[in-house]
Amino acid sequence: MKLFLSAGEPSGDLHGSNLVRAVLAAQPDSRVTALGGGRIRAAGADLLYPLANFAVMGIKNVVRELPTFFHIGDLAVRHIRAQKPDAVVMIDYPGFHLELAKRIRDFGIPTYFFVPPQIWAWRQGRVRTVRKCFTGVLTALPFEDKWYRERGVKTHYIGHPYFDELAQQQLDPLFLTQERAKPGARVAILPGSRNGEVAANAQMMLAAAQKVYAARPDTRFLIAAFNQRQADAVRAILPPGLPVEIQVGRTPEVIELAEACIAVSGSVSLELMYRAKPTVVVYRVGAVASWALYQIIKARYMSLVNLLLNEELFPEFATSRDKSSEIAGHILGWLNDPSRRAAVVDRLVELRSRAAVPGACDRAAAFLLGASKESQVRRAA
Numbered sequence: 001m002k003l004f005l006s007a008g009e010p011s012g013d014l015h016g017s018n019l020v021r022a023v024l025a026a027q028p029d030s031r032v033t034a035l036g037g038g039r040i041r042a043a044g045a046d047l048l049y050p051l052a053n054f055a056v057m058g059i060k061n062v063v064r065e066l067p068t069f070f071h072i073g074d075l076a077v078r079h080i081r082a083q084k085p086d087a088v089v090m091i092d093y094p095g096f097h098l099e100l101a102k103r104i105r106d107f108g109i110p111t112y113f114f115v116p117p118q119i120w121a122w123r124q125g126r127v128r129t130v131r132k133c134f135t136g137v138l139t140a141l142p143f144e145d146k147w148y149r150e151r152g153v154k155t156h157y158i159g160h161p162y163f164d165e166l167a168q169q170q171l172d173p174l175f176l177t178q179e180r181a182k183p184g185a186r187v188a189i190l191p192g193s194r195n196g197e198v199a200a201n202a203q204m205m206l207a208a209a210q211k212v213y214a215a216r217p218d219t220r221f222l223i224a225a226f227n228q229r230q231a232d233a234v235r236a237i238l239p240p241g242l243p244v245e246i247q248v249g250r251t252p253e254v255i256e257l258a259e260a261c262i263a264v265s266g267s268v269s270l271e272l273m274y275r276a277k278p279t280v281v282v283y284r285v286g287a288v289a290s291w292a293l294y295q296i297i298k299a300r301y302m303s304l305v306n307l308l309l310n311e312e313l314f315p316e317f318a319t320s321r322d323k324s325s326e327i328a329g330h331i332l333g334w335l336n337d338p339s340r341r342a343a344v345v346d347r348l349v350e351l352r353s354r355a356a357v358p359g360a361c362d363r364a365a366a367f368l369l370g371a372s373k374e375s376q377v378r379r380a381a
Helices: 010-026 038-043 059-064 066-083 094-107 124-133 142-150 162-168 173-180 195-215 228-235 251-257 268-274 287-296 304-309 324-336 338-355 360-380
Strands: 002-007 031-035 046-049 087-091 111-114 136-139 155-157 185-190 219-225 244-248 260-264 279-284 316-319
Touching: 002 010, 002 066, 002 094, 010 031, 010 038, 010 087, 010 111, 010 162, 010 360, 031 066, 038 046, 046 066, 066 094, 087 094, 087 360, 094 111, 094 124, 136 142, 142 155, 142 304, 162 268, 162 360, 173 251, 185 195, 185 251, 185 324, 195 219, 195 228, 195 260, 195 279, 195 324, 219 228, 219 251, 228 244, 244 251, 251 268, 260 268, 260 324, 268 279, 268 304, 268 338, 279 324, 304 338, 324 338
Parallel strands: 002 031, 002 087, 031 046, 087 111, 111 136, 136 155, 185 219, 185 260, 219 244, 260 279, 279 316
Antiparallel strands: none
C-alpha cells in the first residue's frame, strides 16, 4: 500500500508514528510518505516536509506564516497528484487539512481523518467540508463517532491512539525512585506542548503554585517541559523561592509522581485519566477571544475526561482572568483531604477500565489496508 500521511503538531507526529509502525508491521512492503516530524520519520515514513515542527497558534501568527502554509500545501498536492497513493490520512490540524482535502477532492483518492478535529466543540459548520471531501473518519471517542454519524459522515470507530502510546511507555525507574525519596507533596504543572500554550498559561499556573506553597510549604512542583526552549521560557518567569523542578522530556514520569496536577486542556487529559491523577484544567485566552469562544463553543466541557463522563470531574477554567486562587483551592482540597482525592482517583480508575483500550493504531491500519485492497479490486474490475 502507498499511504500519504499528514500531521501538523507534536501530538499528530506521535499518533502518526504509531500508525506508520502498525501499517508497516501488517504489510512490510507498504510505503508511507508524510508531512510530519521526527517521530513519523523514525517510524519508517519518507518525510516530505517537517510540518509537525511548524505548529503555530494565534491569528496573527497564522496570517504571518500563510506563505509557508501555501508552500507546504502545494508540495502535498503535487506529490498526491503524481504518486496517486492508495489513501490519504490526515491527523487533526483542521485549518490546514480541510483546505488540503478540498484541493485533492477531485483526485479520486480515498481520504480519511485519523484523530479527527474536535469540530463537535466549536465551528461545527466545518462538518460540511468533512462530509464532502473525506471518504470517512476514523473516530477516537464514542460520543465523537455518534456526532459525526448523525451528520451524515461515514465513520469507523477505532478508539483513541493515545492509549497505544501509553500502553508502550517505559518510565525511568531510577528517576522515579530518586524523586520519591525527596520529602513533600508533589504537584505537577503541565503547560502544554506548544510555545503559545506555555506563553499563555504558565504565568497563571505558577501563580496558583505560589498560593498552594503559601498554604502548604511542604509542597514541591514538577514542571513538564516539551523542549528546552519551553523550559527556558518557564524558568525566566519563576517566582523566587518557589520549590520547582523543570523536567524536559519526562512528562510521563512527572504525571506518575504527582499527587495532583494543573494542566492545559488537550489530549494530555487522557494520560492524566490513564494514571488516575486529580487535575485542574486551564486554558488562558485574551478577553476578546474569551468572549468569542463562549459564543461559538458547543461542547459542555473542554476536558476529554469530563466529556467522556458528561460531568465535571476535573475542574475547568477557560478564562481571560486570573483564576489562580480557584485553581490553588482545588489542589489544596485534594492535598489536605485524602478521602476527597481518593474519590476522584476511584472515578478515574473506573473510567480508565472502560475507555483506555489500546490497539487503535492496529485497528486503523487494518481498516486502511482492507479499504485499499477493496479499492484496488474495484479499479481492476
